[in-house]
Each structure stands twice: as structure tokens, then as C-alpha cells.
Amino acid sequence: MRLKVEFTTEPFELDGFPEHARTARRVVDEAGLSVDVGPFGTTAEGEAAQTLSAIDRLVRETLAHGATRISLQVSVLDEGKGAG
Numbered sequence: 001m002r003l004k005v006e007f008t009t010e011p012f013e014l015d016g017f018p019e020h021a022r023t024a025r026r027v028v029d030e031a032g033l034s035v036d037v038g039p040f041g042t043t044a045e046g047e048a049a050q051t052l053s054a055i056d057r058l059v060r061e062t063l064a065h066g067a068t069r070i071s072l073q074v075s076v077l078d079e080g081k082g083a084g
Contacts, residue, residue, distance in 0.1 A: 002077040003051040008041040009062045010069040020067035027058045045077065 009020045024042065028035050031054035033044035045051065051074075059070055 004045040009067040020062040
């Protein structure tokens with residue numbers, strides 16, 4: 001099973017890239033997930049085990065690096081239709 005996770009970490013900083021956001025990106029990159037960074041959040045996808053492991057790390061490490069709120073949405077991808 002493939003999963004897609006969409007996430008946003010807060011607080012937002014208009015003058016720079018906060019440490020918790022850098023941490024989130026590092027975690028999904030290190031997990032080997034396919035990543036798409038958008039203006040309002042980041043999407044990553046991969047096999048269920050690697051995605052769930054990355055979500056656990058993402059929550060723990062972004063909180064440790066200053067996140068005060070993490071919004072997550074996890075979707076099961078229809079493998080017959082490809083990613084999307």
C-alpha cells in the first residue's frame with residue numbers, strides 16, 4: 001500500500017525558513033519519500049511502512065525544533081491509478 005501525507009508546520013515565518021520546517025523536509029528526504037513542496041504545505045508519498053515511520057519522526061523532530069502546530073492529512077493512494 002502506498003500512502004500520501006500532506007503536512008504543514010507552524011508557526012510561519014515570513015522572513016525566513018524556520019528550523020522546524022527545515023527539519024520536516026530533512027525527515028521526509030531521509031525517509032526516501034517522493035516530495036513536493038507547495039506554497040501552503042508539503043506532500044510526500046511512499047510505501048506505507050516508510051511513510052508511517054517518517055510521520056512519527058516528523059512529528060517528534062519538528063516539535064523538538066520549535067513547531068507549535070503540525071497539520072497532517074494521510075491518504076491511501078489508489079495504486080491502479082498511480083500517484084495523485
